Amino acid sequence: MYSFIRSLNYFYTMVYRQVKRFLRARSRVVVSIVQPILWIFLFGMGMGGVFNFQNPMIDAFIRQQFNGLDYMTFLLTGIVAMSIFIGSFISGVSVIFDKQFGFLKETLVSPAPREIILLGRAVGDSLVLLINASIVLTLGFMISNQLRPEGVLPALSYGFVLSIGFASLGIAIASRMNSMEGFQMLMNLLIMPLQFVSGIFFPIQRMPDWMQIIAKINPLTYAVDGIRYWLTGRSEFDPMIDIILLMILSIIFLVIAMWSFRKATIED
Amino acid sequence: MSDPVIETIDLVKKFRDVVAVNKVSFKVMRKEIYGLLGPNGAGKTTTINILITLLKPTSGQAFVDGIDVVKSPEKVRKKIGVVFQDPSLDVFLTAYENMYIHGKIYGLGGKELERRIKELLDFVELKPFADKVVRYFSGGMRRRLEIARALLHDPDILILDEPTLGLDPQTRNKIWEYIKVVRKERGITILMTTHYMDEAEFLCDRISIMDHGRIIAEGTPEQLKSIIGSDVVLIKFSDSQKPMCLDNDLDGAIISCRSVSGNRVELVVRDAVKTLPRIFEEYERKGLVIEEISYRRPTLNEVFIYLTGRELRDSLEDQPRPIHRWR
Ligand SMILES: Nc1ncnc2c1ncn2[C@@H]1O[C@H](COP(=O)(O)OP(=O)(O)OP(=O)(O)O)[C@@H](O)[C@H]1O
C-alpha cells in the first residue's frame, strides 16, 4: 500500500512535469492547436467544395461514400484523432530530446521505477493532447451540425488509449535512437503513411485492396473509426471492436516501451 | 579506518573495440573527498557511470555503501546524489520546479520539501532566481542549481563529474567553497572527477591519477608529489644565450631537464637546497650566465608528466572547454 502511494506520487510528478513543460513551450501549444484547425479549414473547405454539387441526389450519393457524413464532418472527426496521434507519437519520440539535453539521466538515476516514470510521461502528454483535442472539437461543433455532444467523452477516451499506444511506440523507438537525425526520418516514413492509410481523409472501403490491408493493421484506423462513431454515430467498423483492438495494440506497445525503457542505459 | 563507502574491484568497461576502463580498483572512505584526475578520454566518466548504475561493467565489481551496483541498482540510486558532466536540467522549467520534481521522484514532499528547496537554493545563492526559467541561466548558475539538486534528498554520497568544467574562475571558487562546506557540515562522502590538477589538489583528500582507462597512481596530493621525490628548479638565462641542459647529472642529483618557454630550462632535482649551488657552479664552468633561478615543490602536472611522459594539458589557466558536449 505504502509503495503504491509512493508510485502514485512518482507518476503524478512526471505528469506535472510534462504538462508544465508543454505549457511553457508556447510555440508547441500554438502549433498543436493551430495545425489541426488549419487542416480542417484549408483542406476541409477546399475538398468540401469539390464534393458539393448543390444537387440533393448527387450530394446524398457522395455522403454515402463518407459514412453518410458531409465531407467537413468526416474530415473533422478524423483530424481530431490525427492530432492526438501525431502529438502522442512526437511526445514519445521526444525522449530523445531528453537524452540529448540530459534530463533523461536525471530520471534514470532516480530511485523511481522506470515503468512509472514512463507511464507518467505518457499520461501527462496525453492529458495535454486531449485538452487540445477538446478545443479543436469545440470549433468543430460550430461548423458542423452532425456532431453529437454526448459522444465527446467516449471519443476522448478512445483518444486517450490511442495516445498511450503511440507515445509508447515513440518511446520504444527513441530508446534505441541516439541522434536527432532519425527524428525527421521517422516523421516522414511513419507518421505520413499511417495518417493517410487510416480513414482520416478518405474512407477505407473505397481504398484499393492492398491499401485496405494496410489500413486494417494500422492501429490509428481503429481510433479514427471509433472516434468518428462516437462523435457522429457513423462508422465502418463496430466501435466495440475498435476499442478492443486499440487497447490490445496500446498495451502491446506499452509493454515493449517499458521493456526497452527499463533496459535503457546511456550506451546506445 | 571504517569500511569503504565506494569500492571498485578490477572494473573493466569496453565499448566495441575501445577499452574505456581497464581494471580500475579504488576505495573511497567515509567523509572523504576522493578525486579521479585524468586527461580527456581517461575513462573518468565511464567509471562514474558504472557507479551510478547508468552503465553495466564488462567485468569487475563495484559497490556503493556495500551494495553491488549491478545486482541492486535501485538501492544504490537511493544513496547517491549526482552532478553529471553534461547538463541535465530541464531548461523549460524554473529552478524551483527542477528542484521540486527531483524531490518528488526521490520520495520527498510537502512542507519539508519546500523548506529544503529554499534552504538549498539559498546555499548556492540562487534564491532570487527560484522562479526563473532555467533556459535563461548562465553556465555557472546551472551548475550551482545542479549541485543544489543533487543535495536535495540528503544523499550519503555525492558524485560530481567535472563540477567546474568550463566555468570562470570566480564561479569555480564558489563551487569549491560549496563542496568544502558540504563535506564539513553534512559529513558526506564525495567522489569527484576533474582534469584540473589545481582543483584536485585543492579539494581532494586522496586522488587517483587515471590515464587510458587505468589508475596509474594513487595517494594524497603530497604522496603523489613525493613519487617524484624532488623539487622543480627553473633557470632563466640571459637573452643572448641558448638555454641548455647539463650533460652531467651531478651524481644523480638531477633527475630530468627540459627547455621551456622564455629562454628557460626546468630541472627536476632531488633536493633543491643542496643542489642549487652545484648547478650554479656547473653552468659557470660551461660559461653560461644564469639570470634568474627559482625552485618550488612539483605540481601534480609534473607528477603526471613523470608518470606518462605526456603533459596533463589542461590547467585552470587554459581556455575553458564549452560545457555542452554532444554525444
Ligand atoms: N558510449 C560510448 N560509446 C563508445 N565509446 C565511448 C562511450 N563513452 C565513452 N567512450 C570512450 O571511452 C573512453 C573514455 O571516455 P570517458 O568519457 O570515460 O573519459 P573521461 O575521462 O570522462 O574524459 P573527459 O575528460 O573528456 O570527460 C573515450 O575513449 C571515449 O571515446
Ligand SMILES: [Mg+2]
Ligand atoms: Mg568525463
